[in-house]
Amino acid sequence: MAKTDTSTFEQKLFKSADKLRKNIDAAEYKHVVLGLIFLKYISESFSEKYEELDKDEYSDPEDRDEYIAANIFFVPKDARWSHIHANAKLPTIGQTIDEAMEAIERENKELKNVLPQVYGKANLDKTSLGELIDLISNTDLQAENDNSKDLFGRVYEYFLGEFANAEGKKGGQFYTPKAIVKLMVEMIEPYKGRVYDPASGSGGMFVMSEKFVLEHRGRINDITVYGQESNQTTWKLSKMNLAIRNINSKFVAWNSEGSFLKDAHPDLKADFILANPPFNQSDWGIDILQEDGRWKYGVPPNGNANYGWLQHMLYHLSPKGVMATVLSNGSLSSNTSGEGEIRKNMILSDLVECIVALPKQLFYNTGIPACIWIMRRDKNHHNREVLFIDASEMGYMKDRVHRDLSDDDVDKIKETYHNWRKGENYHNQKGYCKSATIEEIEKHGYILTPGRYVGMEEYDNDNISFTSELICINKTLREFTNKDAELNDKISKQLNQYFPHINWDNMNFSSNEILEHTAKVIFKEWFDKYKTDDKLPEGWKVDTIGSLIDIKRGGSPRPIQDFISESGYRWLKISDATATDSPYIFRIKECIIKEGLNKTVLKKAGDLVLSNSATPGIPKFLAVDTCIHDGWLHFPSSKVSNEYLYLLFLSIRPKLVQQGSGSVFTNLKTDILRQYEIVIPDEKTFKEFDKLIKPIFERIYSNSSQIHEFIRERELQINENDLNVATIL
Known part of the structure; x- marks a missing residue:
């Protein structure tokens, strides 16, 4: 009996595209593939509108203003996919695509300096490039309705993840695993308002926020995204990623100095902040930022930016705002160079709402254990309490190296958090979750490691009788009573x-x-x-x-x-x-x-x-x-x-x-x-x-x-x- 292929459309497409990579490094090849997917998307969207205008005797399908009014990128003749596909077998195809990208940037100012122009490089085999164009041309990437835009988005997102996996450590610099992003978004629920990511990478936080809004029957225009990225290559990926999703990226900025040294949004007060900043970043500029107004709870050390990121985000958080950020587990317990005092000040100011310990091996770029911090300015539901969730044993191994959270895992964690906030159907569970008072946290020296609070998991009694259980308890207590005396x-x-x-x-x-x-x-x-x-x-x-x-x-x-x-x-x-x-x-x-x-x-x-x-x-x-x-x-x-x-x-x-x-x-x-x-x-x-x-x-x-x-x-x-x-x- 033949084995059924259960691969998704995105998986099949990536597998085929990866075969054409040959000896090109994944870090370079991603720009080739993702650029073509983006070009295919905007060309298909343009063609759909073109056909609509062509049927209207009073409209000109070559009128650029018609497309701008419909929030569609205008694609010049020599940049349209039909032209690209027709020239796919010519040795000059690389130059043709680069010229197409340049023409699109000229016609659409929001794409200026965004699109990759790498197709004419000598190390890119033009025969393989032509086959890649054929592959993308022969797929079901047709922009006939809103669902097709979602398909383009899914393909782009899946490819980002696969390239991050292929690049390993470097891949983690531009991509946060989807399950972590989904968990953070579903915990803080960015339904309406300003959404900010000070280390925005390829835009995954914004994409997932848009999904959340649409899945809850909201309007995408109800959220405005603000971001900043210091790596220009990653910023370009994010601009294309957001464009495919039709998310306005006007306020997603790039500068090489980064959010600490050159804040692109100095006056922003965001309703929601989502971020995965670099873990334990050193030499980040505190030597020239000693007197910065963001350090309300203490000056962070130069050797580690964790508490710089936390305070930068708090500075940008509105009076009713909530934030979720991923940091290394060391941030929960470190007392190095005043970090413990900063953490204490944040806790005593009642800003920390929830800490989630994540499983190992979730990230592409680090083996350092990580956690999620949820911080909220107005904790009207649980004043002077912090919810600790230990999810370190959750998830499944999706390959030999990487772990992932299942949808059930994400649902369990988010429901625990929301039930706790609402005061409904929540109870402390040994080994998993605990609502601790600030007084309890003080007894632990203001360390926020969930394992200290949730304790050890309850043990199942199915295999041991009541009498045997009591005998075990009695024997242990008696031995220790005598020994301790x-x-x-x-x-x-x-x-x-x-x-x-x-x-x-x-x-x-x-x-x-x-x-x-x-x-x-x-x-x-x-x-x-x-x-x-x-x-x-x-x-x-x-x-x-x-x-x-x-x-x-x-x-x-x-x-x-x-x-x-x-x-x-x-x-x-x-x-x-x-x-x-x-x-x-x-x-x-x-x-x-x-x-x-x-x-x-x-x-x-x-x-x-x-x-x-x-x-x-x-x-x-x-x-x-x-x-x-x-x-x-x-x-x-x-x-x-x-x-x-x-x-x-x-x-x-x-x-x-x-x-x-x-x-x-x-x-x-x-x-x-x-x-x-x-x-x-x-x-x-x-x-x-x-x-x-x-x-x-x-x-x-x-x-x-x-x-x-x-x-x-x-x-x-x-x-x-x-x-x-x-x-x-």
């Missing part, structure tokens, strides 16, 4: 020994926050109070961190998508570290297959690692065996305990991050870390410190591990039940 006594004994002027008896050390703060206070008193130029106690010295530990990077550069799997060897990501308040990492979401091990470094439970990028300088203990990539530093040999190192890294983190580098995100410089001078005590002091501090960390581990031990015990019970059933059968 021993640890309480151990900690009290040490604290009484070293600080006898305070009574530490009968304490219940159940708070990790208090325990970690206690450890920091002790570290500060014992070590931090000494500076490298102070007179030191006998036997103490000033030396480098490198004299105490061996510092190595993790494995190969991220991402290693070809090796990612649903099961296998755990693979630690920076987002696993920022998702937990505990010093210990238990929950690691991602795995790699065995073939990926040589790209990583395998670390054991109990080892200490230090984040090197995205959100650098975070020390964490591994509670499970895991592989690490080059975004982590590890320490194969050390003369000091991991607990000492953990507290040391916390104390010097601000200075280390300040000296970091990186064009996309801040990296710690390993040489600077090795050569960083500290006060090193004598061996006896180290031993005394470890004796005092280790029980504190043992209790922190115990507190952090309870839920994970319960889950493990429960899984053992389920497996035992399954085994008993299998035995009976």
